[in-house]
Amino acid sequence: MNLMTEQWRATAPVENLRRRAxxxxQIRAFFAQRDVLEVETPLMTQAAVSDPYIDTIECRYHPxxxxxxxxxxxxxxxEYAMKRLLCSGSGAIYQICKAFRNGESGKRHNPEFTMLEWYRPDMSLSQLMDEVQALVSLVLKKLLWQRFSYGxxxxxxxxxxPYRATAAELAAITRQHIELEFEDDNRDNWLNLLMSHVIEPQLTELGAVFVYDxxxxxxxxxxxxxxxEGDAVASRFELFIGGVEVANGYHELTDAAEQARRFQQNIQQRAEEGLPxxxxxxxxxxALQAGMPDCSGVxxxxxxxxxxxxETDRIDQVIALPFPRA
Amino acid sequence: MANYSTNQFKNGLKVMIDGDPCSMVDVEFVKPGKGQAFTRVKLKNLMSGRTWERTFKSGDSVEGADVMDTDMEYLYNDGEMWHFMDPNTYEQVAADQTAIGDTHLWLKEQDVCQVTLFNGNPISVTPPNFVELQVTETDPGLKGDTAQGGSKPATLQSGAVVRVPLFIEEGEVLKIDTRTGEYVSRA
Structure with missing residues (x-):
C-alpha cells in the first residue's frame, strides 16, 4: 500500500503567497524610489555571528x-557582509535574503526565514524609525504609532x-509574574523574560511601538x-506590532577596536555558558578599520x-513549505 | 521513564511536574531576537485538572510520565468503584470517585470510554462524545407540541438530569452530547 501523506502540500494558501509576493x-519599489541599492551577500560564510544566543548552522565544503x-x-x-559593502563605498543598501538559525522553530519561528535588512549612511536612529514607519505603513495602513524608551x-x-536593577531584584519580580524553576545571574536573561512574557503581551493593544534606549x-x-538620567543605553530600537517583534535597528558601531572588544566579550560569554x-x-x-560611514541600519x-x-499568528501560513515540510 | 528536552515538547506530551502527571496543552517557543530562547508551556495537571503556565530554558529537560489513554468498556459500578475492561486484553481496572468525576452521569454498560492510566491506575475517564440513554422519569409528554419550543427535565437511566423537549416520554431512548450535557435527538 502506498502510504502517501499530506506532507508534500504547501501549508500556506495560494492567496497568502500572492499577498506575500x-x-x-512593494518593498523593492519603496527602496527603488528612495535610491537605495539592492545587494546580495554570501549565505555561506567563513565566520559566524558572535551573539551568544544565536546558534549558526554549520555546513561542509569539499573542493x-x-x-x-x-x-x-x-x-x-x-549584517557583517553588508557593513563590508558600506566600507567598500556602496552607499545606502538593502537586501532581502534567507537567514538561518539553529533551533528556532515554533509557531512564529522557522529555522530559515526571510530577512529584510537595510543601511542608511548619515541617517540618525530616529530618521531610520521614520523610514521603517513609512515602509510598514505601505502594507499596514491603519496602525497607531508610538515610541517608548525601554526604561x-x-x-x-x-x-x-531596568538599567539599574540588580539580577536578584529582576529575578524576584520575574518570579512574581512567571512560574519557572531555574536560576540565572545574567541580568539580561531576566530582562528578556520580563520583556517577552510580561511587556510584549501589553503592547498588543498599543498598535505599532518602537522601543528605544x-x-x-x-x-x-x-x-x-x-x-x-545618565544611564548607559544602546542606540538601538526594536519595533513591536501587535506585541510581535518585527524589526531591530542600530545606530551602527563604526569603531574597529570596540567591535573587536565586543567579539571578545561574546567569545568569553560563550565559554562561560558552555556554548559553541x-x-x-x-x-x-x-573593514571598520578601513572606515565605515556613520549610519543607521535595521x-x-x-x-x-x-x-x-x-492577520495570522502562524508562520506556516505565510511560508509555503516550512521547516517540517522542507 | 525517558526525559524530554524542550525541543521535544509538544501538545499532548505527558510529563511529571512537582510529582504529578501533567499534559502539555500548548507549547510556545519564545526567542527575543538577541536573547536566550525559552519554551513557554501551558500544562494541565491530570490529577487536579488545573491548567497553568510554566517557562523553561531551552535545553532544560523534564521526566516523562507513564500516562496512557486506553479505550475501555464500562462494566459496572459496585457502589464504590467503577469497573472498566480493555476489550483486547480483558484486563480490568477500577476507577474511584475522584477519577470518574462527573463522567458517571453518562455511563452505560458496554459503552467504550477513554480511560487515562497513570502507572497503570485510572486517573480520569472520558465518556464518548455522544451516548444513548433511556428516560426513566419525566412529566407526561404534550401531544402535538413537537414544533413548539419549551423544555422540561428528564432523568436518564444513568442518573443524569437533562433538559428535553416537552414531547419526550418516559421509556424513550435519547442521544445526548456528553461534552455539553445537552439533548441532541431521539436515538
Whole structure:
C-alpha cells in the first residue's frame, strides 16, 4: 500500500503567497524610489555571528569529494557582509535574503526565514524609525504609532528601573509574574523574560511601538550613549506590532577596536555558558578599520510582516513549505 | 521513564511536574531576537485538572510520565468503584470517585470510554462524545407540541438530569452530547 501523506502540500494558501509576493514587490519599489541599492551577500560564510544566543548552522565544503573539508556557516544575518559593502563605498543598501538559525522553530519561528535588512549612511536612529514607519505603513495602513524608551516601559508595566536593577531584584519580580524553576545571574536573561512574557503581551493593544534606549548590555552592534538620567543605553530600537517583534535597528558601531572588544566579550560569554565557539569575523574588524560611514541600519522579519498583514499568528501560513515540510 | 528536552515538547506530551502527571496543552517557543530562547508551556495537571503556565530554558529537560489513554468498556459500578475492561486484553481496572468525576452521569454498560492510566491506575475517564440513554422519569409528554419550543427535565437511566423537549416520554431512548450535557435527538 502506498502510504502517501499530506506532507508534500504547501501549508500556506495560494492567496497568502500572492499577498506575500505583492509585499516583496512593494518593498523593492519603496527602496527603488528612495535610491537605495539592492545587494546580495554570501549565505555561506567563513565566520559566524558572535551573539551568544544565536546558534549558526554549520555546513561542509569539499573542493574534492570527501576531501579537504572546511566548515562554512549559513548566515544568521547579512549584517557583517553588508557593513563590508558600506566600507567598500556602496552607499545606502538593502537586501532581502534567507537567514538561518539553529533551533528556532515554533509557531512564529522557522529555522530559515526571510530577512529584510537595510543601511542608511548619515541617517540618525530616529530618521531610520521614520523610514521603517513609512515602509510598514505601505502594507499596514491603519496602525497607531508610538515610541517608548525601554526604561519607560519597565517603569510603566513593572515599576522597575531596568538599567539599574540588580539580577536578584529582576529575578524576584520575574518570579512574581512567571512560574519557572531555574536560576540565572545574567541580568539580561531576566530582562528578556520580563520583556517577552510580561511587556510584549501589553503592547498588543498599543498598535505599532518602537522601543528605544535598550540597556547598554544589550547593545550588540549598536553604539552606546547616555540617556538624560545618565544611564548607559544602546542606540538601538526594536519595533513591536501587535506585541510581535518585527524589526531591530542600530545606530551602527563604526569603531574597529570596540567591535573587536565586543567579539571578545561574546567569545568569553560563550565559554562561560558552555556554548559553541565559532570563528569570529576578522574581515568585519578590518573593514571598520578601513572606515565605515556613520549610519543607521535595521533588520526586519519579512515573514512576520506578512503574518501581520494577513492577520495570522502562524508562520506556516505565510511560508509555503516550512521547516517540517522542507 | 525517558526525559524530554524542550525541543521535544509538544501538545499532548505527558510529563511529571512537582510529582504529578501533567499534559502539555500548548507549547510556545519564545526567542527575543538577541536573547536566550525559552519554551513557554501551558500544562494541565491530570490529577487536579488545573491548567497553568510554566517557562523553561531551552535545553532544560523534564521526566516523562507513564500516562496512557486506553479505550475501555464500562462494566459496572459496585457502589464504590467503577469497573472498566480493555476489550483486547480483558484486563480490568477500577476507577474511584475522584477519577470518574462527573463522567458517571453518562455511563452505560458496554459503552467504550477513554480511560487515562497513570502507572497503570485510572486517573480520569472520558465518556464518548455522544451516548444513548433511556428516560426513566419525566412529566407526561404534550401531544402535538413537537414544533413548539419549551423544555422540561428528564432523568436518564444513568442518573443524569437533562433538559428535553416537552414531547419526550418516559421509556424513550435519547442521544445526548456528553461534552455539553445537552439533548441532541431521539436515538
Amino acid at each position: 505583492e509585499i516583496l514587490a 574534492v569529494p570527501e576531501q579537504q573539508e572546511s566548515a562554512r556557516y549559513l548566515q544568521s544575518s547579512p 519607560e516601559l519597565f517603569q510603566r508595566f513593572l515599576q522597575i528601573n 535598550y540597556p547598554a548590555s544589550q547593545a550588540a552592534l549598536a553604539r552606546v550613549s547616555q540617556n538624560a 565557539q565559532r570563528p569570529t569575523d576578522q574581515l568585519l574588524v578590518d 533588520a526586519m522579519g519579512v515573514d512576520r510582516l506578512v503574518m501581520l498583514v494577513l
